[in-house]
Amino acid sequence: MNSSTTEKIKIQKADKSRIDQVDFENLVFGNVFSDHMFECDYKDGSWQTPTIRPYGSITLSPAAKVFHYGQAVFEGMKAFKDEDGKVWLFRPDQNAKRINKSSVRLAIPEFPEEIFFEALTTLVKMDRDWVKSGEGNSLYIRPFVFATQAGVGASPSTEYKFMILMSPVRAYYAGDIQVEIAEHYSRSANGGVGAAKAAGNYAAQFFPTNLAREKGFQQIIWTDASNHEYLEEAGTMNVFFRVNDTLLTAPISDRILDGVTRKSVIALAKRDNIAVEERRVLVSEIVEASKNGSLKEIFGAGTAAVISPINAFSFQNTTHNLEKQDDSYAVKFKKELTDIQRNRCEDPFNWRFEVV
Template identity: 60%
Template sequence: MTNTLMIEKAKTSKIKDVDFDNLSFGSIYTDHMLVCDYKDGEWKAPKIVPYQPLTLDPSAKIFHYGQSIFEGMKAYKDDEDNVWLFRPLENFKRLNKSAKRIAIPELPEEFFMEGLTTLLQIEKDWIPKNPGSSLYIRPFILASGTGFHASPADEYKFIIACAPSGAYFSGKVKVLIEQNYSRAANGGVGYAKAGGNYAGQFYPTQLAIEKGYNQVIWTDDNEHEYIEEAGAMNIFVRINDTLITGPTSDRILDGITRKSILDIAKDEGIATEVRKISVTEVVEAAKAGTLKEMFGAGTAAVVSPIASFGYKDNDYDLPDLADSYASRLKKRITDIQYNRAEDKFGWRFKVQ
């Protein structure tokens, strides 16, 4: 595909106006983006163009039937200015898994990988080197084909846009275990990174914020008895010295950070269990003092510790541990991502 990847460079760069010491998350965008169109039954050759607005017909099906999916990735720069990705093929596979569920044509691997690496070579100077900083990468596909009839579109756009971002410090969060609303249901699209999944979370989350919480812990759609995800992240619970997370399903996203944490925990000799976690079990453990940690796991924060949770008008505080599993596991992952430590798992991918 290399010979067919058209590149149109931006006439001027915005980089000189960026304060890399004060970067918020995902709000400043690099000079270029990758665009690839699906037309006439096939994905056309990708091209790299200056970052710019899109022009879409008002009848484009993205506006009416929500055919959109996305991924979240990061590029990291080490002390020698080498650029690294973390398990990028997992993001590609999950993008296509989401595409299939939303009736979007699957993307060829070379379009994703060559397009992404070429874009990062062009935007290398945008990757910050401050501690904890990275270049956030957002690959996404939307339905650009037109028509008010309720059916899959016949045209789509695949885009990769990038945003330099500072260290993502969410701090320790206070969460509310949800008892009424559901994030996903059996047979639904909860396992896909579909835009609508996140839109549906905003209202219940806002209700929780109004009650003094930062985020929602989602429970199953049937009985609201089993913990599933923490906001937009997978969730881990430590009872005594065992780290537990729920199994993936058609309701739960197959998180790349989640999988990595499980592998690293096993390598560290930490006991792990992948099984259903009931709210009752978590509450009883909190009362007994055996609930040591809860944390979310995802691309943006890697690990987001939970300080306390609310359930049925009661709040339960978690202990503040000096040597937590959350901090140990986060360090192991970030040391691999930034090329500071051995990568015995083969997860690191060099952009060259």
């Protein structure tokens, strides 16, 4: 192992890469990690020396506050390699801003954006061989921060650790999925932390999602916590409904995550002269649209899956099937997004960021 530094980051390189041990054709999403990781500790009121070191375990006190009070937030983003071997990130500025917005909501100190970008680009450059070219291949990047102070007093931690891990991945979902519309459980509530990528948001989804899976559904479309009248998100993704030729999606609020893929789909739709309505969408409205044939498509949008078509939904024990569309918006937007991400077309939005 040898050490060096960038302008701000201490670097410890792995003696030998583990990449030859990885079967890239049979990856399980998020189970394999690249050679290096980033970490930076917060203590005594400031962020300490940022470090990149070989991927490995960390040591925490069992009294670390993250275990007891759940102070933890994260991000999800990807690196892509084009056919010329160039490596690209997709809208990383949005992830940097959002992790700090999430941190503020959970009383976690913000992480300096300039160090975030230097850590991110340095880490990707060091492990660029883990970014495979080809359709469906990418390097999933997981920045996260959590409370490390030892103590079980119910108060915000005074110490934190910010980390970045990277995992080579293939497609998240294979094919279309079926969902159940929630009638009892909710993802978030007014005044809560739904707009933050808080770890606890996802933990709370697991039980109702397991119940849905026992019925044969892969995910849940969440509804509002007040009366379960309005459709909000699909599993861990934002959700879109195509009624005739208009795209509907729930507006951003303190319950709805400001998804990077979501806002990218909206921008693409507007560019392509497709009508978009960001408004509250009634469950009854979508059920009626399914019955009268005006509901053409439902799809989820998120970093892991990009666009995930939904071919059926269940509400009040009735399943509604959706026919495949020859002019599918889901197919269209997925192609347009992945073409930009993988440097296969022009990038009129300046979303692409080359790692050099």
